[in-house]
Amino acid sequence: MPSSPRLTTWNLPGLQLTDVRVDAPLDHENPSGPELEIFARVATAPGGEDRPYLVYLQGGPGSEAPRPSVTPANPPWLPRALRDYQVVMLDQRGTGLSTPVGLDTPLPTGAIPTVAPPGTPPEATTTLRQATPAQQADYLSHFRADAIVRDAELVREALGAETWTLLGQSFGGFTTLRYLSDRAASLTGAMFTGGIPQLGPDLDQVYATTWDGMIARSEAHYARFPGDRERMRRLAELAGAGELVLGDGEIVGVERLRRLGHLLGASGGSAKLHYLLENEPTSPVLRHDLAGALPFAGRNPIYAVLHESCWADGVAMRWAAERTMPDRVRADPTLLAGEHMHREAITEDPELAPWAEAAELLAERTWPALYDPEALRAADVPVAAAVYYGDAYVPREFSLATADLLPDATCWVTSEYQHNGLRASGEGVLDHLIGLIQGTREA
Structure with a gap:
């Protein structure tokens, strides 16, 4: 009660x-x-x-x-x-x-079967870090x-x-x-x-439209700040070589880097992106400010793990942003992404990586209708x-x-x-x- x-x-x-x-x-x-x-x-x-x-x-x-x-x-x-x-x-x-x-936040009693050594009282608290990926996904489905x-x-x-x-x-x-x-x-x-x-169910068309919009926003940004395209290309080269490093030593890959484009979806965001890119790629300023600018961080795991699922109206999302990415974007790392979830955003972030298997299960889940x-x-x-x-x-x-x-x-x-x-x-x-x-x- x-x-x-x-x-x-x-x-x-x-x-x-x-x-x-x-x-x-x-x-x-x-x-x-x-x-x-x-x-x-x-x-x-x-x-x-x-x-x-x-x-x-x-x-x-x-x-x-x-x-x-x-x-x-x-x-x-x-x-x-x-x-x-x-x-x-x-x-x-x-x-x-x-x-x-959170991975280490105590769960409500009975939320998932207790994962504990034999002899542990049945009311013992369980955390999501102790849970299986399937249990994590079932919990997050609520x-x-x-x-x-x-x-x-x-x-x-x-x-x-x-x-x-x-x-x-x-x-x-x-x-x-x-x-x-x-x-x-x-x-x-x-x-x-x-x-x-x-x-x-026709959510792929929404993602395809947002990709077209981000292509246009990327090109508009580079027209305004012509030197930024080469700066972005240089960062992508470092990312592709495994040499783009955040202040804490975390490595950023190309697709995660591309998500800097989410800044272009907000008023004043183009200027923020320019001020970030004008820093020298290996400088402490770039490394720390890049960490703060990337979306889908560990502070709010729901934002990453359930991001696409919040759209799902009676369908499975199956990594819609990845599936609908245009070939033109795949071939050009200077064309940026917005709120387009990508597996690398999870697997490369040490705080989000433990959610990766649950995220795969949630991507395949057929959700009930919302509307x-x-x-x-x-x-x-x-x-x-x-x-x-x-x-x-x-x-x-x-x-x-x-x-x-x-x-x-x-x-x-x-x-x-x-x-x-x-x-x-x-x-x-x-x-x-x-x-x-x-x-x-x-x-």
Whole structure:
């Protein structure tokens, strides 16, 4: 039997914060089975205690919610949100102060069969490092958007809210769409920023489109910074020879290096990439800054191991990014990748390498459907979406097709921002979306 919700209230300058902890089944279809703890933090402005709730669903997957403050504003859009809402920052299962996913993090009792010497008590704690790859994969299969929505419902009930509004960034938009598909009655509104996914099995076309977009972004970057192509080629030569080394001695291969292109999907990212590449390849600055710039690191293992699976709507992903990589890209290491998962991103990182076999199993897993088109068509919920015209990760044409299913959706298609527009715009994107959902602004 789950314990009662635990709520603790404290203060920062300009904010009242309420920490909420609830217990949730690891498998919501087995409510009497092992349990996770789910954490959320509610930020309330002075005098805003009666305002409705806005739930922020973080991008990723596998990243915790921002830690709120108003001096300075973090996230930058928070002051705008607090004028109309109390903001719920949910640490999605497996992240932050919710029961985290980690190789050495104690697992909930009974999560997997105990791996221990004979004579060890049956309640002994097991970690994922002790588990088999199949056990690791089965455990991680419970960390997709469908489970996150049901966790959020437990938080909503703990707060005594009949309904609330969602704000989903990137993967948080995938979770928002699942919410509309599965629990629309709990919602008074939903806002998407760069996160309306493609439905159904044809996900290879999404990855093919993102590859085309990254080719164009790579060429645009080299047109802006002509010397960077040769600098990138030199780094790729070192990587191919096993001589591109990070500050801790870790070796980076060509395909992992190519993932630097994820910087090009964000506002200001091209300049960041240039400033990185202008350093001498064997310098300590390059080696350390490269480590910080590469995506899919060990801090957030879900981001690497479940990255493609978060798209899967009734299909197996089977390393879609690798399979759809154009021959032109394979032949030219200066053509960069975005959020294109690749086996080397896991096998080359000492913190991620222990997940490699589980990642192979998850790539072959046929996942249950996340979205019900008929339920989406029936979702009587006001929806506003910022669709970024050149989004590197969630292509606009597929986002608009999915949005057409929603009966009360308004899409604001803009080329002013990239995928990180919610944060990069300060209050701008959220203010626009709130205006759309409240009917005070036109797209």
